[in-house]
Amino acid sequence: MTTQYFQRVLVANRGEIAVRIIRTLRRLGIESVAVYSEPEAGALHVKLADHAVCIGSGPVSESYLLGARIIAAAAETNAEAIHPGYGLLSENAGFARACKSAGLVFIGPAPEAMEAMGAKIASRQLMERAGVPVVPGGLEAVTEFDSASKLAVEIGYPVAVKASGAGGGKGFRVATAESELAAALEGARGEGERFFGDGTVYLERYLEDPRHIEIQILADGHGNVVHLFERDCSIQRRHQKLIEEAPAPHVSSKMRQEIGQIAIAAARAVGYTSAGTVEGLLADGTFYFLEMNTRIQVEHGVTEMVTGIDIVEEQIRVAAGLKLSINQDDLTLTGHAIECRLNAEDPGKNFRPSPGLITRYVEPKGNHIRVDSGVDEGSQILPFYDPLFAKLIVWGEDRAEATERMLQALDSFEVEGVKTLLPFHRAIMTSEEWGDAHTCRDLVSNASWLKGLVDRA
Incomplete structure (x- = not known):
């Protein structure tokens, strides 16, 4: 199969996001190159890729953060472009410039846009000048x-x-x-x-209990910028997200339009291209700009479920110099999607990481259930990396149906050998707070509640 994009792309990441990108590359007929650290030689993303190169030992400082080694791996395998995923080097302007200097296409925004939005003080100043409301x-x-x-x-x-x-x-x-x-x-x-x-x-x-709302944007090099509506990421621990959903509860059609235009204005203010996310806080009916993430987000899957857009493919299109495949009028919201992040953590012990060997792993199956995973049975959860190993995403006609489908999927998801957030997510999904679309802040911060739900698991 020939492709209008690239012949071969290196994925400069690991885990579930590397697997997710490799699957889109395969669908598009693009060969993939995985990079891996020594203890991850048997990892799922390595098994799925067409080519793989070892770039160092376990710690990210000795492997996945070594841009020169990643670029050398691209040269060794004749890759034309590098997709950085999220985290690691994804928002490193120096790495993006180094890719360009090496004759490689960086699948992401220009380094100047990363720098403009990467420093929060500078981005607040920029948004203020652009008329975007800031906290x-x-x-x-x-x-x-x-x-x-x-x-x-x-x-x-x-x-x-x-x-x-x-x-x-x-x-x-x-x-x-x-x-x-x-x-x-x-x-x-x-x-x-x-x-x-x-x-x-x-x-x-400090807004004490706002809703954390973010707007997915896509922009190409031909002046086209669209928003793919909003997600709600309010359920967090230590300011890190646990559950996301789209569309956001308590956001009216009028507000959806307003914050979508805010996101487009923010993107245009820095000449943004590729996929990005404008994050904000919704408090007392007012949306405040918080920051812009100049990369694909962990939670992009819920937006894909309600729009039907493959965000990774759009990133690849833009990097290849093509226009977006859609315009704003083409985009509609259909139904409701929820994502639960599956971390190898013990919620009853303040979400302490739980590295180890996965001795049993069975994913749920069924219509409108999606699992983005970086592991299979026999995988090791290594202490060097973020404990996120999979994301469970479901779709329903409305929020109630999506919640019911999520509960069914959680009940049939089997992971043994490490502690996970499965019991936490089950408890949240059955809570009155979730049913009323609250932020669940008090539940997540309630140590005795967390211990109790794990004891009952």
Whole structure:
């Protein structure tokens, strides 16, 4: 089969996202190249790829974060393009530039767009100039306690202290009073430096229980930008997502249109191309810009389920210089989709990672059930990597039907050998809070509730 895109693409990632990208490449008739670390020689993404290259030992700092080795692997296998997935090097502008210098196409946005949106202070300033509403707070870095204290009083406690270059729940602290501000500043700076090499911090109002809403956008190099509606990602622990759904509850058609246009304006403000996500907080009927993720998201599958669009294919189209396959008028929302992230974690022990050997693994089957997985029976959950090993995604005519289908799928999903979030998700799906489309914040933060549901599992 010939392809209008590329002949061979290297996937610079691992786990479920590498598998998911490889499957789209296969459908499009594009050969795939996997990269892997030494302990992952038998991993599912390696088995599925047409070619595979070992790039180092287990820790990501000695393998998946070594851009030069990944580029060398692409050259060795005659790959034409690199898809970075999410995490790892996906938002590394230097890596994107290195790909271009090596004659490779980076399947993602331009490095300039990554830089514009990657630093939260700069992106807040940019969005403010573009007329996009941002969470009230400072537009400059705070460098010492006195100025931070003065600004916090102006914003009003509680305030969030955030590292400008951080993400994924890192570099984030909350001060409910001035007595907590110094520790929050120190904690956010420390994590920003340790995990992202940038200790720059800023302050914004802490919204105590907002809905976390994000809008999927696609943009090509021909001036076309569309939004694929919104997702709700409000159920989180330690500011990391656990369950996502599309469309978002409590978002009216009018608001959907408004926040979709906000997302398009944000993308146009930086000349964005490829897939991206504008994240925001919905509080008291107002949507506030939070940040833009310049990559595909973990939770993109729920959007695919309600729109019928393969977001990875659109990324590949754009990278190949083609127009998007759709325009805004082509896009409609159909039904409701829910995603449960399956992490190898023990929710009864504060979500402590649970590495080990998967001794039994049986995925649920049926109409409107999708499993994006990076493992099979006999796979090892290694301590070097994020504990996410699979995503369970279901579709229904409405939210109630999707919830019922999710419960059925959870009941038939069998994983043994490691602790997982399966009992947590079952408990959430049967809760009154979920049924009423609350954020479930109080449940997720309730240690005794979490321990109890695991004890009953």
